[in-house]
Amino acid sequence: MADLKTVVGQNLRLLRARANLNQAELADRVDRSVNMIGKIERGEIAPSFDTIERLCTDLGAVPAELFLTDGASLEELEGRFAAIFSITRRLNDRELERAVGILRAAFE
Numbered sequence: 001m002a003d004l005k006t007v008v009g010q011n012l013r014l015l016r017a018r019a020n021l022n023q024a025e026l027a028d029r030v031d032r033s034v035n036m037i038g039k040i041e042r043g044e045i046a047p048s049f050d051t052i053e054r055l056c057t058d059l060g061a062v063p064a065e066l067f068l069t070d071g072a073s074l075e076e077l078e079g080r081f082a083a084i085f086s087i088t089r090r091l092n093d094r095e096l097e098r099a100v101g102i103l104r105a106a107f108e
Contacts, residue, residue: 002069006043011066013041014075015059030054 016026027034039045056063
């Protein structure tokens with residue numbers, strides 16, 4: 001597994017890009033220095049819980065998104081969830097329950 005600070009930094013960079021912000025804009029919005037945002041994104045320092053909370057609130061993310069380490073990018077995961085949603089929204093209640101049962105049986 002990659003160093004956790006590096007993972008958090010890479011994911012923060014993706015979240016920031018998704019929000020169409022540069023480092024200076026994000027730093028201003030979360031009341032942190034540009035230098036700190038850069039160091040977090042480069043994996044040089046780990047953000048505090050308070051900083052994680054501010055970043056996630058501003059970027060519309062959940063803290064878990066900063067810690068994804070399964071090798072999939074946030075964009076890939078969003079695409080997978082969108083595909084699942086697209087399929088399941090067309091199901092009736094009975095079909096949806098069956099799909100949930102299949103997933104539970106396969107992954108629990």
